[in-house]
Amino acid sequence: MEQASFELYLGKVRNLSPSTVRHYQESMRKIAKVLHGLGYHTYDSLYEIDSYAELKRIESFLLRDKAFVELDERGNRMYSAGLHRYMEFAQGKGFEKLGDALSLIDKPCNVANGQHTKSTNVANRDRIIVRQVLASEHFLCESDPNHKTFTSLAYRKPYMEGHHLIPLNVQDEFSNSLDVYANIVSLCPVCHRLLHYGLEEDKKQILVRLFDERRDRLADSGIHVGRKEFLEITSQTHQTTYQ
Numbered sequence: 001m002e003q004a005s006f007e008l009y010l011g012k013v014r015n016l017s018p019s020t021v022r023h024y025q026e027s028m029r030k031i032a033k034v035l036h037g038l039g040y041h042t043y044d045s046l047y048e049i050d051s052y053a054e055l056k057r058i059e060s061f062l063l064r065d066k067a068f069v070e071l072d073e074r075g076n077r078m079y080s081a082g083l084h085r086y087m088e089f090a091q092g093k094g095f096e097k098l099g100d101a102l103s104l105i106d107k108p109c110n111v112a113n114g115q116h117t118k119s120t121n122v123a124n125r126d127r128i129i130v131r132q133v134l135a136s137e138h139f140l141c142e143s144d145p146n147h148k149t150f151t152s153l154a155y156r157k158p159y160m161e162g163h164h165l166i167p168l169n170v171q172d173e174f175s176n177s178l179d180v181y182a183n184i185v186s187l188c189p190v191c192h193r194l195l196h197y198g199l200e201e202d203k204k205q206i207l208v209r210l211f212d213e214r215r216d217r218l219a220d221s222g223i224h225v226g227r228k229e230f231l232e233i234t235s236q237t238h239q240t241t242y243q
Contacts, residue, residue: 002047002109003025003028003045003047004107005089005105005107006024006025006028006047006086006089007021007025008104008105008107009089009094009105010024010085010089012104012105013094013095013098013101013104013105014085014094023078023082024081024082024085024086025082026078026082027078027079027081027082027083028045028046028047028082028083028086029045030079030082031046031062031079031082031083032044032045032046034062034067034068034071034079035058035062037067038065038067038068040058040061046058046083046086049128050127050128050129051126051127051128052090052091052126052127052128052131053126055087055090055128056087059083059087062083063080089132090128090131090132091131091132091135092131092132092133092134092135092136093135095132095135095136096135096136096138100136101136102132102133102136102181102182102217103182103217103220105181106180106181106182106217106220106221107220107221107222108176108177108221108222109176109177109179109180109221109222110176110177111171111175111176111177112177112179127162129162129179129180129181129184130161130162130184131155132181133162133181133184133185133186134155134157134160134162134186136181137160137185137186139152139155139157139158139160139186140158140160140186141160141186141187141188141191142185142186142187142210142213143187143188143191143194143206143210144188144191147188147190147191148188149188149189159188159189160186160187160188161186161187161188161189161192162184162185162186162187163184163185163186163187163192163195164178164179164183164184165183165184165185165207165210165211165214165218165230165234166178166183166218166223166225166230166233166234167233167234170233173233174223174225175222176221176222176223178223180221180223181217181221182214182217182218182220182221182223183214183218183221183223185210185214191206194206195207195234200235203234204231207230207231207234208227208231211227211230211231212227215227
């Protein structure tokens, strides 16, 4: 997650005032300093954490730390409040109340180190960005909202999977990151596997509709591609196999 995404979330999704947004951002900066002071140097800030389980672990660590609790109390609990708001952001809280919440915070993002060689892994369902997309889409299949699945243990919601519409293994062809909200869709397991393993004639109709629905949002995220190019890319790359 980027700091700018959190700022947009606070302002546009949670409708907080600019002064309150600055307040929470200052809390996040202070938390980073506290973590470094405690000898935790794995991340420069919470924004770098990609795993929701890891973020929860650090949250638990901070709230149990005596020094942090004392600092928080001296600061009228402003630091725990900022952390709480960020955890809500990571869970996608508030997204479900808006028709297309993530479109409010779409923006071009830089390509992260190593992202050019990163591949999609459907077994990695702990990612914060995927959690946020699923929440925004009300845990429904974007191919067909009527598709039913079992209840997910992690979310206590219908089980869905995140799918990169434009695969990450073509990141080298794009100057802006493909690992963004606009390029991730919520799919039931059957539709997800159809797009990876199905016949081209069965996939094309779904892909065209999903792309047309996301075209403007992709452009807002700095991803400029036409329908023909998109279909050429997906026909070549959606044959990836997963263990």
